[in-house]
Amino acid sequence: MEKPHVDFGLKLLGADVMAVPGLYRFVQETIKNQVASMYLWPKALEVPIMDLSNAMKKPVGLLHVKVIRANKLKKKDLMGKSDPYVKLKLTEDKLPSKKTKVKHSNLNPEWNEEFKFIIKDPDSQALQISIYDWEKVGKHDLMGMNVVPVKELVPDEPKSMTLNLLKNMDPNDPQNEKSRGEVVMELTYKPFKEDTTTEMADDGNAVEKAPEGTPEGGGVLVVIVHEAQDLEGKHHTNPYVRILFKGEERKTKYIKKNRDPRWNEEFQFTCEEPPINDKLHVEVLSRPSSLGIHSKETLGFTEINLVDVVNNKRTNEKYHLIDSRNGRIQIELQWRST
Numbered sequence: 001m002e003k004p005h006v007d008f009g010l011k012l013l014g015a016d017v018m019a020v021p022g023l024y025r026f027v028q029e030t031i032k033n034q035v036a037s038m039y040l041w042p043k044a045l046e047v048p049i050m051d052l053s054n055a056m057k058k059p060v061g062l063l064h065v066k067v068i069r070a071n072k073l074k075k076k077d078l079m080g081k082s083d084p085y086v087k088l089k090l091t092e093d094k095l096p097s098k099k100t101k102v103k104h105s106n107l108n109p110e111w112n113e114e115f116k117f118i119i120k121d122p123d124s125q126a127l128q129i130s131i132y133d134w135e136k137v138g139k140h141d142l143m144g145m146n147v148v149p150v151k152e153l154v155p156d157e158p159k160s161m162t163l164n165l166l167k168n169m170d171p172n173d174p175q176n177e178k179s180r181g182e183v184v185m186e187l188t189y190k191p192f193k194e195d196t197t198t199e200m201a202d203d204g205n206a207v208e209k210a211p212e213g214t215p216e217g218g219g220v221l222v223v224i225v226h227e228a229q230d231l232e233g234k235h236h237t238n239p240y241v242r243i244l245f246k247g248e249e250r251k252t253k254y255i256k257k258n259r260d261p262r263w264n265e266e267f268q269f270t271c272e273e274p275p276i277n278d279k280l281h282v283e284v285l286s287r288p289s290s291l292g293i294h295s296k297e298t299l300g301f302t303e304i305n306l307v308d309v310v311n312n313k314r315t316n317e318k319y320h321l322i323d324s325r326n327g328r329i330q331i332e333l334q335w336r337s338t
């Protein structure tokens, strides 16, 4: 059956996702494939857009955060004072939160600890700051919190701020009038500056330099998922690739009924240091067709040591997939250092 041509309208929450490169085509392909497999016009279709649009975003800058001190915190413990620590989390980020050390029995603690966060969308991302009272046993009490949107910071200008600690971010909650103390911080947002100079890799192919502002000694790991061959699912072969690097996950789009799919999709990871001791986990999965009774299947995986790409700047190889009869995947890696 000929795939129908599909035009569509989108109802979306929030951001202008159609500005994301390639998204319009992706949505149209997804809808076409799903509709074609149903042979009838659906009332509503769920297309996993938000997840994808986030995954497709590239790092654009670094947020430097210095947690200096807190003042006038409240006593939470029966014995002693409070044992405060600060938890920092970036919104729309899958990475675990970062924490300062615990200052035992101290209502005016001084930390002077520094943290860095990779920013992908300075217009919508914000830093959440929460102070907790550490407990040896049981739940740590939230002592107060606040939020700083990245867009409130002037690029490259350090901003010192003293933030009142709140119960939550609801301006109408009377609980927020109560004093909980304050936290003193210094924040700097440093956007990467695009630099077009390139470096030569061993094989003579040029590799771009890491954008200015990338952590000193660090760089950007670029992963290009080219194609795979001889994939074989038990019940279905609608392959997509999931890559995992230091807890960060990215996925390609999925390609329907194809044992030799081509993706040519690029992903980037910003690193604070060369990932010489790290591995990239690459897994090929198959997504069942929407009306199918079968579940998701693994078509094979491989683990790539990253020391080679750090030394050679660029590698482009085919890897045999483990847990697959003949499956192979071609992955290009680049290390763009500072």
Ligand SMILES: [Ca+2]
Pocket: 076, 077, 082, 083, 133, 134, 135, 136
């Ligand atoms: Ca405590």
